[in-house]
Amino acid sequence: MKSRRATDSGPWYREPWPWLIMLGPAVVIVAGVATAYLAVISNDGLVADDYYKQGLAINQRSERHLRAAELGLEAELILGGDRDRIRVLLRAKEGTPLPATLSLRITHPTRPGFDQSVSMRSEGGGVYGAKLLPIHGRWHLVLEDEQQEWLLAGDWESDKQPALRLIPSARVLPADEKISVDKER
8 A cells, every 4th residue: 555645735836935936037037138128228318429539629628728718718607588598798808809609508417408509699798699498407508709719618507506607717606706817817
């Protein structure tokens, strides 16, 4: 006569332990597939296609900052209307002619779809104005002449600062902060 074991409970797939052991690798496989899917469909917005050219342009920008310093350029930017108009007051050393138009590039640090390029016409007396799409939050601004001989650049938190002052050293000052003026100017 055959003796039956007391631990024999049936086929393996009716036991919980094999399923618990297989659960870990199954979760890892599902997570890996989900991660791969997200990596393929998402946009790497901060990676520039022309990163090498941008790196080479750094020296040229430095030269243009130095040129702006030689000309004694300073700019004050003010938003108006419903944040859809901008005015620039451009000052230079005495005897330096001011350009008829300026180019203003407004770029968002992480969302390139909101970037704008605005051509600003002179209204006389160093004042330039233009319409733009309303801006809110943090922005990087580059102000330059039409021949691209000089530039002024800086960051602006438009919700916190009603105006922005740009100086050639690329250091940004709030509009209410005084700029020390050299005796040579």
